[in-house]
Amino acid sequence: MNRIDEAFARCASEKRAAFVAFIMAGDPDLTTTLVLIEALLEGGADVIELGVPFSDPIADGPVNQRSAVRALTSGTRLAGVLDLVARARRRWQVPIVLFSYFNPILAQGVGEFAARAAASGVDGVLCLDLPPEEAVPEFVDALAAEQLAPIFLLAPTSTKSRIRRVDELAQGFVYYVSRTGVTGDRAELAPELIRETKALRRRLHHPLAVGFGISTPDQVAAVGAVADGVVVGSALVRLIEEHGGAAAGPLATAVRELSEPLRQKKKGWFRR
Amino acid sequence: MADKAGPDKDGYFGEYGGQYVPETLMAPLAELTRAYDKARKRRAFQRELQTLLADYAGRPTPLYHAKRLSAELGGAQIYLKREDLLHTGAHKLNNALGQALLARGMGKARVIAETGAGQHGVATATAAALLGLECTVYMGEEDMRRQRPNVHRMRLLGAEVAAVDSGSRTLKDAINEALRDWVTHVRHTHYILGSVLGPEPYPRMVRDFHLVIGQEATRQLKRLTGRRWPDLAIACVGGGSNALGLFSAFSARPEVRLIGVEAGGTGTGLGQHAARFQGGRLGVLHGTRTYVLQDDEGQIATTHSVSAGLDYPAIGPELALLHDLGRVEYTTASDAEAVAAFHTLARGEGILPALESAHALAEAFRRAPNLAPDRLILVNLSGRGDKDLESVREYDLATATAAEAEEE
Ligand SMILES: Cc1ncc(COP(=O)(O)O)c(C=O)c1O
Numbered sequence: 001m002n003r004i005d006e007a008f009a010r011c012a013s014e015k016r017a018a019f020v021a022f023i024m025a026g027d028p029d030l031t032t033t034l035v036l037i038e039a040l041l042e043g044g045a046d047v048i049e050l051g052v053p054f055s056d057p058i059a060d061g062p063v064n065q066r067s068a069v070r071a072l073t074s075g076t077r078l079a080g081v082l083d084l085v086a087r088a089r090r091r092w093q094v095p096i097v098l099f100s101y102f103n104p105i106l107a108q109g110v111g112e113f114a115a116r117a118a119a120s121g122v123d124g125v126l127c128l129d130l131p132p133e134e135a136v137p138e139f140v141d142a143l144a145a146e147q148l149a150p151i152f153l154l155a156p157t158s159t160k161s162r163i164r165r166v167d168e169l170a171q172g173f174v175y176y177v178s179r180t181g182v183t184g185d186r187a188e189l190a191p192e193l194i195r196e197t198k199a200l201r202r203r204l205h206h207p208l209a210v211g212f213g214i215s216t217p218d219q220v221a222a223v224g225a226v227a228d229g230v231v232v233g234s235a236l237v238r239l240i241e242e243h244g245g246a247a248a249g250p251l252a253t254a255v256r257e258l259s260e261p262l263r264q265k266k267k268g269w270f271r272r
Numbered sequence: 273m274a275d276k277a278g279p280d281k282d283g284y285f286g287e288y289g290g291q292y293v294p295e296t297l298m299a300p301l302a303e304l305t306r307a308y309d310k311a312r313k314r315r316a317f318q319r320e321l322q323t324l325l326a327d328y329a330g331r332p333t334p335l336y337h338a339k340r341l342s343a344e345l346g347g348a349q350i351y352l353k354r355e356d357l358l359h360t361g362a363h364k365l366n367n368a369l370g371q372a373l374l375a376r377g378m379g380k381a382r383v384i385a386e387t388g389a390g391q392h393g394v395a396t397a398t399a400a401a402l403l404g405l406e407c408t409v410y411m412g413e414e415d416m417r418r419q420r421p422n423v424h425r426m427r428l429l430g431a432e433v434a435a436v437d438s439g440s441r442t443l444k445d446a447i448n449e450a451l452r453d454w455v456t457h458v459r460h461t462h463y464i465l466g467s468v469l470g471p472e473p474y475p476r477m478v479r480d481f482h483l484v485i486g487q488e489a490t491r492q493l494k495r496l497t498g499r500r501w502p503d504l505a506i507a508c509v510g511g512g513s514n515a516l517g518l519f520s521a522f523s524a525r526p527e528v529r530l531i532g533v534e535a536g537g538t539g540t541g542l543g544q545h546a547a548r549f550q551g552g553r554l555g556v557l558h559g560t561r562t563y564v565l566q567d568d569e570g571q572i573a574t575t576h577s578v579s580a581g582l583d584y585p586a587i588g589p590e591l592a593l594l595h596d597l598g599r600v601e602y603t604t605a606s607d608a609e610a611v612a613a614f615h616t617l618a619r620g621e622g623i624l625p626a627l628e629s630a631h632a633l634a635e636a637f638r639r640a641p642n643l644a645p646d647r648l649i650l651v652n653l654s655g656r657g658d659k660d661l662e663s664v665r666e667y668d669l670a671t672a673t674a675a676e677a678e679e680e
Pocket of ligand 1: 363466468508509510511514515581
């Protein structure tokens, strides 16, 4: 059992959804990111999603775009992100999933990337602009050879056959995009989200994490009641934007507050 | 080219192309593919498009023998395919009309577009006004500054022009923003992509809508010269839509040399030009696998060209394949050469070309003197230069000032 499966299994045994925390590696710089990962863990994150900054993040809203610009400006590139994971791995066993666009991975070479990522202690890779059609065979095989989990997105527009395909290919968990759109926090969840998540979860053989736009404890509670994992990104990235090198304290507090409903609402937890 | 060279069923031209997009867009792309493949075989769709192209847009556009300039250069005969005379002033309308009809057919009430030079934005705003569709055009702030007249035109046509202030504030960033809009409003919005770029089916669909350029040109050449095939066909290459529109007519004619002209900008260093075949490597940008200008670690490079429409770090996948096959030869024209060609055509023939098209003209002017007078060069004059008056004035002023400073 790998670290991702273990984390979701542990949360399931506690009858709660996992809290997945996203931050961008290298914002404001890689040394600080290590401190911020510690803060996420202190706050109670179960899985860490680490963004690889890219110059042209077409699936991201303004908050993550600015974060990527700060990370790139501090000199962060894929190789540096993998070094950071290696340093984190020496200290913690939390599952780490890379959240990247394909071009930096292609530039390194897919096989080479997979080998280095595995050696660094990465557990899974989500490539935002690599749907199953393009991930098979090269990318999926390269990850498989290194026992890395390919994480795929599903969206409100995904058809039944696409859902089946992703469920066949995925390992670790499946990431459901809560609404059509880019990353970023929003005042309200999409009205159909809870119903859609329930329906989707019944179709999948993998844990289902839901993200994009979840930013308040209430939203976490609502989604956490019907999903196996809740992803919070932009709300945390925003804190890093505000506090920069001093973000660790606020970040730990925010993760604690955001993940609290998951620990409390055991009764409402939706059984498979 | 055209149907024969693909793409294959997955949208690949050789190893280039594909659908590198977020999951949210995959089902809509499948819907678009189905709609396009149905429409292109439907006689009613083709008839409506033909009628609009003729009665509304002004097709066929003329083929013009630039006699005076040809004589002055003392070599080959230069023929200009006058896409600058198409309604809205560039070839872009062929595609915008086709896709706007398709959008209406798919029941999408809103269209969006990116634009660099502003020509595709104007074409889309025009087609939207014509068909009663809501329209938003994304444009980089730098391009809004240097192509100001087109910003006014779009607004007068009823489109919203959304300024993009991220990255280099040019075409690449406008496409990023258009994709973000599309992913958000995909259920009722169609994205009218303006070149042979992006995920399948865009590269082949945009190409198909421009095939009319080469088809007309070969007929017109026959009528004017008795010959159907030129010796050289030359086009500028941003994404590559005007180039493929012309070149595809010669896919079965290996004796016609095809020459694509990229933006040489101000130098050969990364960031100084937009010549994908001079420093670009295999990469993925905006949904397609192709040659991309990027750094060693896969970050997309900024580009430079005096012409906003060529100022883009990737190239259409079909043109990448044609490069590898050696079927299309690529060369560059610098900012200076393009501006010089702009002046040459203005004074020599009384035509102000778009700065994009001036890159193709620069190559034609370079080659013509070395060829015999019975040789034919066919140049795609993809657009007119009204939008560039300010850019040319600025450029000339800056060079004059620099020359003066040198003298002192
Ligand atoms: C007049 C003109 N020519 C050429 C281009 C470049 O695009 P493409 O390479 O797709 O023809 C543009 C783009 O804006 C343009 O406006």
